[in-house]
Amino acid sequence: MRDNLVPFIEFRGAGKQYDGKYAVRELDFTIYQGEFFVLVGGSGSGKSTTLRMINALIEPTDGNVYLHGKRIKDYDIRQLRHQIGYVLQQIALFPTMTVAQNIALMPDILGWQKAERRARVNELLELVELSPEHYRDRYPHELSGGEQQRIGILRAIAAKPQVLLMDEPFSALDPLVRAVLQDQIAMIHKKLGTTIVFVTHDMQEALKLACRIGVMHNGKLVQIGAPEEIKNRPANDYVKSLFSTADTPNAAQLISQFHQMDPHEQAAVRQALLG
Known part of the structure; x- marks a missing residue:
């Protein structure tokens, strides 16, 4: 990361308990202005809980989350959400x-x-x-x-x-449609410079889109880094296994899904593949 990046969203000792059990804990990290930051992890790892702390859908029981250096809980909630897609x-x-x-x-x-x-x-x-x-x-x-x-x-x-939160937005779509939308959200990020925080369980999607990836496991952030760092230098066996088991649809599935698309979507796929 470049030294001149501006801190935008900060988690400082943030955690969330339900009935005395932690959903997330000890979150200490920064998301920079204009960054495309992707949270990954298995089911129940705390990805969505972490995301929802940013727009105050969930309030931390420990620590705080900051936007522009101001605690989320100190914002007027309507004004806060007007700033967040x-x-x-x-x-x-x-x-x-x-x-x-x-x-x-x-x-x-x-x-x-x-x-x-x-x-x-x-x-x-x-x-x-x-x-x-x-x-x-x-x-x-x-x-x-x-x-x-x-x-x-x-x-x-x-x-x-100022910030766009995306909670597994493409997970219900066919792989080819998903690929087109991935290209379009990457283009939107490049053209508009909006800070994006994106949750996914698709490791290939994370590697494709992210400026940096945060890997969550059992409610904790276990590694954070650029895609090539996460992939090539995993912090532990869990991170290594997570990225080695990314699903890859086979050719027959992709061809079948392409033929089920409407003409506009087929044209978008062709354009994405041809550049």
Whole structure:
């Protein structure tokens, strides 16, 4: 990491207990401004608990979490969450709202003018290669799963949040659709410079996307480092085994999944593969 990176999110001795048992404990690490930071680990390792401390969905019982040097618990919770985008595996688009209305939800809440909201919707749809003319007035049920997830991401960044939290956002998607969305979130990060904290159980996804990876096990952070460091110099046998067992879909599965996609998704896959 470069020496001039600015601390943005800091965990200082943070822990969370439920009924006297730790879900996470002794978290001491920093996420830097503009970084794509990925948390990985097995089920129950504490990844999502750690993520949710950042937007105050979970409050630590030990220590503190800081945003811009200020404790999360000292923020007005509404103002805090206006600064934070949040994307889940379950997309939860509003079914009676159009694509444009879904994307513009937070700008509307924040009082943006209609023309400004419309321009932002068009800008974001074009960013992920969805034609505004074709998609603005469609409803969620008219979209494929990959398209719905793209709209969910755009809704989360529409009001230009300072940080984007993503909790296993692509895990329910087919590998080819997932690969396209990985490329698009990497492109969004590169173009917008938004700080992203991303949770996944897919080690290949972590290696592909991360500036740095944090590996969690039994509620503790056991290693943190750049992808090549984590892969080539694992801190212990657990980290080594975690990255050696990443699932790789076989060719037959990929071909079958490609043929099940709609034409737009097939075109996006072709473009991603051809560069």
